[in-house]
Every structure is written in C-alpha cells, then in structure tokens.
Amino acid sequence: MNKQDRKVLACVDQSHFADTVADYAAWAARRMDAPLELLHVIDRHLEQGSGDDHSGAIGFNAQEHLLHSLSDKDAALARSKREQGRIFLNHLRERALAAGAPSADMRQRHGALDDTLAEQEDNVRLFVFGRRGASAAKTRPEGSNTLGRNVERVVRAIHKPILTVTEGFKEPERVMLAYDGSAVTRKGVDMIAGSPLFKGLPIHIVMAGKDSADAPKQVAWAKDTLTAAGFEVVADILSGDPEAVIAREIKARDIDMLLMGAYAHSPLRALLFGSKTTDLLRAATIPTLLLR
Secondary structure (H helix, E strand, O other): OOOOOOEEEEEEOOOOOHHHHHHHHHHHHHHHOOOEEEEEEEOOOOOOOOOOOOOOOOOHHHHHHHHHHHHHHHHHHHHHHHHHHHHHHHHHHHHHHHOOOOOEEEEEEEOOHHHHHHHHHHHEEEEEEEOOOHHHHHHOOOOOOOOOOOHHHHHHHOOOOEEEEOOOOOOOOOEEEEOOOOHHHHHHHHHHHHOOOOOOOOEEEEEEEOOOOOHHHHHHHHHHHHHHOOOOEEEEEEEOOHHHHHHHHHHHOOOOEEEEEOOOOOHHHHHHHOOHHHHHHHHOOOOEEEEO
C-alpha cells in the first residue's frame, strides 16, 4: 500500500449502510492522501418481475408484440436504476469530499460484485465495503451481526487489504492487530509500519490461542518492528479461543478497529479447521481490516 497513485475503492449499494462506507473510505483516503472512487455495482439479473401473467398460448403477432413490450420495460427499468444510482452516488461523493477525501470519483457497473472487484484490484490500495448491505437490511433485524451474503465471496476473490465496516462511523483512535505469527499477519505488521493509515494511533497486538514455544519471539518481532516505525505498542499473548479472546479484548480496551489475516485459500484447510476469519468477523462488532 505504498503507491500514491492507487485508490481507495468504496463499494456501495443503495442501503443506509452506504453512508458509513463512504465515511470510512473518506477517512482512509484522507489519511493515505489517496484518490477515492465510489463504485455501485448493479446486478445483471434484476430480481423483480413485472408481475404480469404471460402464460397461455398466444399467436405469433401477439407474442412478438409482447416481447417488444417486455424489452421496453426492461430498458426503462435499467435506465431508472442507472439514474437512481447516479443520484445516490452523487450524494455519497459530496459526503466524502465534505469529510476530507482529497478527491472522489463515482462509477456504476453492471455485473457480479466479486468479479467486478477482482477486475479493479490492480489499481486499488484499499477496498472498503459494508459488512451488511441492502439485502441484509431487508431480511435481518437491526443490530444483527450476521454477515452479508457477499462478504465471504468477495474477500476470497480479491488479494488486497479490505476494510469491512459496521454501521455508524467513529474515527479510529485505538487499533488492535489479531496476530498469529503467520506470513499474512507478519506482512500486515510491515504494512502498518510503512503506511500512513494508522500513523499516530496506538497499536495493540494480541496473540490468542494455544501456548506456543516461539510465540514470545514472534510477538517481540512484531512489537519491535512497529515501535521502530514510531508507534506506541502494547503486545500480549493470551490463552483461550481466539474468537472469544479477541472479542473480549476489543471491549475491554475500547478498540475502534481490528486488523486480522483473511481466509486461507486452501479448501482443505477450511474444511479441516473451519474459518476463523468468518468467526471473528461475526464476533467483532467494529470495523475490521482484513490483511491479504
């Protein structure tokens, strides 16, 4: 995340969670002095039908007329969605600029969300999107911490850091790194040390899980690396289930943002050990930066 020409990409849908996504994306863009782009992806497969009954045998001329009529309705619906999306994105753009984003562009695309984001990632420093979206807002009660249906699929599809946010913006003041000594979390330490995103904020390093002989050495390396980069660091090794320990320490320390490694790519590993990423995302009620 050290190329100044790469952008922060905020993926938004037309739900009230979008304002929070825009707020956190603007915060990140301001901290990194990076351009911001607001992306609205419209699914090709429109879920609502006309509600008309087109069953039964009809003549050729009537059938041709019906097909033209349906095509016109589809085109009108697509135009309406594009216009609604443009107005919605313009509101978010103005919000992001008012929050201090150096610049903010907006774009609409048709397609599948995971495919669209994978196509964009070469030019992206950080992805930002809501842990819940429009579909979750309709089907799950307010305050539910159930993951939106797109989260896991999108996280597995892209290979850049991803900030998943919960509802309601709060500028981060304390950050926690869920550290396990793996290559991805060691890379995360280097990323934190070299990025302006968290400069000036205290970093809490927590290693949770079964006791390990080399855990003190691993944690000492992480603490020393961040201390040398100018960070105030608190580092602890705590026994217990990682999900429970991290969730407990977030509350006890009044943490505003969690950093953690994202999904292992091996399907076999996921089958044997389950996905701690998903468990922690469900347990953590604060924004979470997934390291890749």
